[in-house]
Amino acid sequence: MSAQQPTTSEAYQAVQSSEEFQTLRKKFRGFVFPVTAFFLVWYFLYVLLSIFAQDFMNRFLFGKITIGLVFGFLQFFTTFAITFIYARWANRELDPLADAIGSRLDGVKEH
Numbered sequence: 662m663s664a665q666q667p668t669t670s671e672a673y674q675a676v677q678s679s680e681e682f683q684t685l686r687k688k689f690r691g692f693v694f695p696v697t698a699f700f701l702v703w704y705f706l707y708v709l710l711s712i713f714a715q716d717f718m719n720r721f722l723f724g725k726i727t728i729g730l731v732f733g734f735l736q737f738f739t740t741f742a743i744t745f746i747y748a749r750w751a752n753r754e755l756d757p758l759a760d761a762i763g764s765r766l767d768g769v770k771e772h
Contacts, residue, residue: 676766685758692750696743703739707732 676682710718711729718729 672766676762679762681758681762681765685755685762688754688758692747692754696747700739700743704736707736 710732718727718732720728722728722731
């Protein structure tokens, strides 16, 4: 290793303290924290309704399909929707920033 090249640890610390990395973290947290909070509220609403509002959750909507069954299905749907939305958002918003940071860390023009 030449005297001009920083050690790996120093390079990572420099990247971590860079404005680009802080922007990347801020964008990530700005998406993930609110979506996680939304999902947890939605999930606990389902659980609490199942415990404390059994009459409501056992109401038939049509045939043998109850409100509780629909809410349970919507839990799965919400999980897949959040995953899909996050993947699209990350490809558009996070990946270009992360690639630029990685390229700079690797010392190459294009990552």
